[in-house]
Amino acid sequence: MLNHTMPNYKLTYFNMRGRAEIIRYIFAYLDIKYEDHRIEQADWPEIKSALPFGKIPILEVDGLNLHQSLAIARYLTRNTDLAGKTELEQCEVDAIVDTLDDFMSRFPWAEKRQDIKDQTFNELLTYDAPHLxxxxxxxxxxxxxxxxxxxxxxDFYWEICSTTLLVFKPDLLDVHPRLVTVRKKVQAIPAIADWIQRRPQTRL
Known part of the structure; x- marks a missing residue:
């Protein structure tokens, strides 16, 4: 007989939204139970050395470690309408997600020198973000x-990425009310609204 029981999911990431939040949104929307394992920065070196690619988030599925947040998101949304209702829509979804991720990946999140970090963030938000x-x-x-x-x-990924960008530039979307409306519509979905209300409050 086939075993149709739900896998055991354990998501490991820092205590922040960051690259794991898209996975948490998908779990919330699809009403899938999982362990939201949040680690402290001090514990990271030891955990990092035990991971094949040395990066988090990782999603443990019945003992198998999956890495890369967007690959995990695609795995979880496969065969659901969240992925897009047709193959063409699925390609469009992937393209928008990748476009957003390309931009977010340009920020020097791990830069140690604050002056360099601030300058690069300011340049990206002032000169590049408006085009995107x-x-x-x-x-x-x-x-x-x-x-x-x-x-x-x-749409989830847009809300998540823009929430982070607004931390650094609160007026970023002032001239884009339609994009703000999409954010608000995502935040109003009952399962997402519930998650936003009860998740740990972190800056990023």
Missing amino acids: LQDLDTYLGEKEWLIGNSVTWA
Whole structure:
């Protein structure tokens, strides 16, 4: 007989939203139980040395460690409408997620020198972010969601990434009310609203 019981999931990441938050949103929306294992920075070197690729988040699925947050997100959303309802929509979802991730990856999150970090953040938010936001706004147009006619994990990822960017530049979306509306619609989904309300409050 086939075993259809739900796998045991354990998500390991720092006590922050960061790269794990998209996975937490998906778990919340799909109502999947998991262990949200948050580690302290002091424990990271020891944990890092035990990981094949030395990076987190990792999702342990019945003892198997999966890495790369977006690969994990694709695994969890496969065969759900969150991934997109058609193969074309799924490609569009992946493209928007990758576009957002390309931009977020340009920030020197781990830079030790604060002056260099501040300068680079300021340049990206002042000169580069407006181009990305205009492209996203044009892509969204008059649609309710970024892709198709229902929410996908690309909308989740937009809300998560923009929440982080707004920490550094609170007026970032002032000229993009349609993109703000998508954020608010994601935040109003009952399962997501519940998670946002009860998650540990962290700056990033």
